[in-house]
Amino acid sequence: MATDLLVYYREGDKRARVAPDVMVVLGVDGSHRRNYRIWAEGGRAPDFVLEVVSDSKQEREAMEKRTLYAELGVREYFRYAPLSSRMAGMSRHRLVGEVLREGCWEALPRLGDERIRSEVLSLDLRVKKRGSGGDFRELRFFDPIAGEDLRSYEESMRARKEAELARREEERALEKERQGRIRTERELAKVRARLAKRLGAGACSAPSDGT
Numbered sequence: 323m324a325t326d327l328l329v330y331y332r333e334g335d336k337r338a339r340v341a342p343d344v345m346v347v348l349g350v351d352g353s354h355r356r357n358y359r360i361w362a363e364g365g366r367a368p369d370f371v372l373e374v375v376s377d378s379k380q381e382r383e384a385m386e387k388r389t390l391y392a393e394l395g396v397r398e399y400f401r402y403a404p405l406s407s408r409m410a411g412m413s414r415h416r417l418v419g420e421v422l423r424e425g426c427w428e429a430l431p432r433l434g435d436e437r438i439r440s441e442v443l444s445l446d447l448r449v450k451k452r453g454s455g456g457d458f459r460e461l462r463f464f465d466p467i468a469g470e471d472l473r474s475y476e477e478s479m480r481a482r483k484e485a486e487l488a489r490r491e492e493e494r495a496l497e498k499e500r501q502g503r504i505r506t507e508r509e510l511a512k513v514r515a516r517l518a519k520r521l522g523a524g525a526c527s528a529p530s531d532g533t
Contacts, residue, residue, distance in 0.1 A: 328357040329368065331394055340390060344372040346443065360394070367394040370442045375403045388420075388427065397422055398430070398442045402449070402461050416449045416459050437464075445472070 323346050332338035339357075345368040347358070360367055371391055373384045384401050391399050403416045419430040419438040430438050436449035436459070446464040463472040 324355075324358070327355065330357060330359045331367070333359070333361045340387060342368060342371045342387075343374045344370075346370040348442070367396055369397045370400075370440060371396050371398070372400040372402060372447075375401055376405055392422055392425060392427060395422065398440055399427065400438070400440070400447060402447075404459055404461070405457055417447060417461070419447065439466070 325344050328339050328341050330339045348369045375384050400419045417436050420427040439446050449459045
């Protein structure tokens with residue numbers, strides 16, 4: 323998965339490019355790329371594209387890209403409006419998903435008012451209200467097999483920080499335990515030394531039986 327990565331689709335023409343907000347290309351290695359050149363990737367266009375539409379300019383661009391993506395052979399095209407449903411021909415919906423069949427876009431069936439399954443990703447895309455965020459709606463990827471949302475970037479970073487803190491706490495606890503064992507062993511060594519000294523002194527001063 324890549325975000326805001328320039329896709330060049332005509333070799334030798336630097337103006338023939340597009341930058342999807344989110345795209346997924348299956349069957350290619352996940353190494354870092356400064357850009358994505360379709361001809362250099364064996365002719366593989368993105369399989370999945372998601373555009374975020376927040377204003378009228380982005381609305382026009384999303385609809386223009388819709389035609390281009392069909393020409394490139396993008397398999398699925400989703401549009402998501404976090405602030406308003408009156409964007410990109412969405413009617414009352416904030417999420418629209420389409421699949422390319424024989425060169426034409428067909429609407430993917432809705433599993434709910436704002437929930438659509440991606441055939442490419444085998445995940446559900448669903449729009450949810452987040453807290454008391456007014457008109458803002460959050461897009462989440464839902465794994466129908468696991469029965470839970472995939473972690474967002476913020477959640478992944480938070481989980482990573484929490485795991486790091488837990489690891490450090492465990493290391494501190496283990497170090498504290500190790501230092502405790504060392505102190506205990508030192509005290510035992512002192513006790514043994516004192517006992518050995520007393521026993522040695524007692525052997526030298528033992529009374530004689532006169533023989």
